[in-house]
Amino acid sequence: MIQVETLFAQFERSLLTSGLQEPLRSRLRLLAQPHNLPRSASIDLSSKGGSIVFVGSGALKLLAHAVHDREQVVAFYFAGDFLTLPTDGQHNYSLKALSRSSLLVFPYARFLTQVHGNPDLLESLLDRHAQSLLKSREKAFALYRKTASERLASFLIAMAGRIGRPGGTGIEIELPMSRQDIANSLGLTIETVSRQFSKMREDGLLETHGRSGVALPSLAAMEECSGSFHCLI
Amino acid sequence: MIQVETLFAQFERSLLTSGLQEPLRSRLRLLAQPHNLPRSASIDLSSKGGSIVFVGSGALKLLAHAVHDREQVVAFYFAGDFLTLPTDGQHNYSLKALSRSSLLVFPYARFLTQVHGNPDLLESLLDRHAQSLLKSREKAFALYRKTASERLASFLIAMAGRIGRPGGTGIEIELPMSRQDIANSLGLTIETVSRQFSKMREDGLLETHGRSGVALPSLAAMEECSGSFHCLI
DNA sequence: CGACCAATTGAGATGGATCAAGAGCAGTGG
DNA sequence: CCACTGCTCTTGATCCATCTCAATTGGTCG
Numbered sequence: 337m338i339q340v341e342t343l344f345a346q347f348e349r350s351l352l353t354s355g356l357q358e359p360l361r362s363r364l365r366l367l368a369q370p371h372n373l374p375r376s377a378s379i380d381l382s383s384k385g386g387s388i389v390f391v392g393s394g395a396l397k398l399l400a401h402a403v404h405d406r407e408q409v410v411a412f413y414f415a416g417d418f419l420t421l422p423t424d425g426q427h428n429y430s431l432k433a434l435s436r437s438s439l440l441v442f443p444y445a446r447f448l449t450q451v452h453g454n455p456d457l458l459e460s461l462l463d464r465h466a467q468s469l470l471k472s473r474e475k476a477f478a479l480y481r482k483t484a485s486e487r488l489a490s491f492l493i494a495m496a497g498r499i500g501r502p503g504g505t506g507i508e509i510e511l512p513m514s515r516q517d518i519a520n521s522l523g524l525t526i527e528t529v530s531r532q533f534s535k536m537r538e539d540g541l542l543e544t545h546g547r548s549g550v551a552l553p554s555l556a557a558m559e560e561c562s563g564s565f566h567c568l569i
Numbered sequence: 570m571i572q573v574e575t576l577f578a579q580f581e582r583s584l585l586t587s588g589l590q591e592p593l594r595s596r597l598r599l600l601a602q603p604h605n606l607p608r609s610a611s612i613d614l615s616s617k618g619g620s621i622v623f624v625g626s627g628a629l630k631l632l633a634h635a636v637h638d639r640e641q642v643v644a645f646y647f648a649g650d651f652l653t654l655p656t657d658g659q660h661n662y663s664l665k666a667l668s669r670s671s672l673l674v675f676p677y678a679r680f681l682t683q684v685h686g687n688p689d690l691l692e693s694l695l696d697r698h699a700q701s702l703l704k705s706r707e708k709a710f711a712l713y714r715k716t717a718s719e720r721l722a723s724f725l726i727a728m729a730g731r732i733g734r735p736g737g738t739g740i741e742i743e744l745p746m747s748r749q750d751i752a753n754s755l756g757l758t759i760e761t762v763s764r765q766f767s768k769m770r771e772d773g774l775l776e777t778h779g780r781s782g783v784a785l786p787s788l789a790a791m792e793e794c795s796g797s798f799h800c801l802i
Numbered sequence: 803c804g805a806c807c808a809a810t811t812g813a814g815a816t817g818g819a820t821c822a823a824g825a826g827c828a829g830t831g832g
Numbered sequence: 833c834c835a836c837t838g839c840t841c842t843t844g845a846t847c848c849a850t851c852t853c854a855a856t857t858g859g860t861c862g
Binding site: 380386398400402406408410420425427452453454455459461462463465467468469470472473474475476477479481495522524 | 633635639645653655660670681686687688691692694695696698699700701702703705706707708709710712713714723756
């Protein structure tokens with residue numbers, strides 16, 4: 337359980353390294369809805385008419401719900417990440433904790449009203465949007481044409497960069513998401529993902545420890561597998 | 570050939586309905602690089618360190634260039650569209666005219682510097698980014714799981730909404746892009762796209778006139794084919 | 803330890819890619 | 833006006849990666 341004030345301070349530094357000026361700081365503080373989500377708890381974001389979310393700790397998946405109970409993992413988020421979900425599109429979105437997570441949720445419209453007079457902040461937000469857009473495009477670009485193994489390799493490389501730690505056997509990763517989540521986020525079936533894991537293990541590209549432990553002995557070899565580029569998450 | 574001043578006025582109204590205040594207007598006017606592209610001409614956007622582009626008239630495709638001369642159609646743009654291409658990602662991007670087009674190109678960084686003190690404008694830009702992001706996600710979402718016919722149906726519905734006109738047989742569309750472009754943008758091969766066109770023609774879902782003419786007798790029937798949702802372009 | 807759910811593995815079905823022709827449209831020049 | 837040329841588009845036959853269905857194994861947690 338992270339203290340709200342600590343969480344807010346974290347958010348503040350992440351947004352602007354110089355920190356926020358009063359009275360803006362207090363006003364945003366009032367808007368911030370803190371959430372402490374245990375594993376597999378989720379918050380519905382579609383009902384709120386747009387949200388800005390700051391992830392203080394933990395790991396989450398952003399789910400888009402289509403009709404027929406079909407759902408799609410849009411993205412994974414980790415500590416320090418920002419996430420803007422503006423006015424509702426065709427889907428309902430929800431955010432589900434893969435592990436205990438602490439968040440700050442701001443109502444989009446009211447957040448923007450407060451930020452309105454602060455060009456630095458607006459620009460910072462604009463930059464984040466631009467980056468997200470680029471990432472989303474690169475992801476779409478990547479997934480159209482990639483094979484299953486290229487997708488998984490791309491995913492693992494992205495994860496290594498995001499939550500990997502140097503260990504005995506190259507980079508070690510504790511995956512907070514299930515195979516099903518991985519499959520769902522890569523547009524594959526769980527069986528295909530599982531088969532690719534096995535194949536990569538046979539080929540010496542990775543080691544697995546239990547369900548969630550993965551070690552990549554050689555990132556270079558993995559990049560070889562990922563095809564031309566590897567911008568995914 | 571559209572006059573530059575007309576084009577700029579169009580851009581101005583599109584950005585802020587109330588128009589721009591001096592001296593910002595003049596400053597942006599100076600930043601605007603007008604382009605008149607004949608069919609199949611293109612401008613390279615990767616060398617410019619980020620651009621903001623306003624499409625005054627015509628139709629264009631945004632291309633991402635990967636290694637090995639492979640290229641991917643990221644999106645199509647039409648009159649009135651905005652397009653933000655921030656700092657370079659892993660790909661080189663270029664914009665290619667599908668028909669005679671007129672554009673305004675702004676250097677991203679310098680545009681932002683000018684806009685810095687104008688919260689309304691920044692917010693307008695932020696909104697556009699948010700919309701683009703949403704669209705890009707919906708597109709990615711859509712393409713992962715959709716079948717070939719669902720993809721094409723989604724595409725045609727989007728096109729109908731964008732450049733369709735009511736006609737003798739429902740909504741009529743003059744597609745400015747080739748089958749190859751469509752295939753490339755949907756992550757399919759040209760053969761598959763062609764086959765789907767034929768199949769839809771047999772099923773009475775569409776009529777074709779020459780290479781570029783398409784008529785959709787019933788949008789509802791086409792939506793039936795597009796699967797759960799249909800946010801593409 | 804035992805129960806349950808996640809993950810793996812196998813066998814068969816299939817949608818789309820690939821390879822290979824052929825048809826239709828548009829531009830050119832006689 | 834028509835034949836020639838080069839292109840885009842269509843259609844067919846085959847192949848392969850991935851999905852689907854089904855059974856088994858293995859991890860995790862009470």
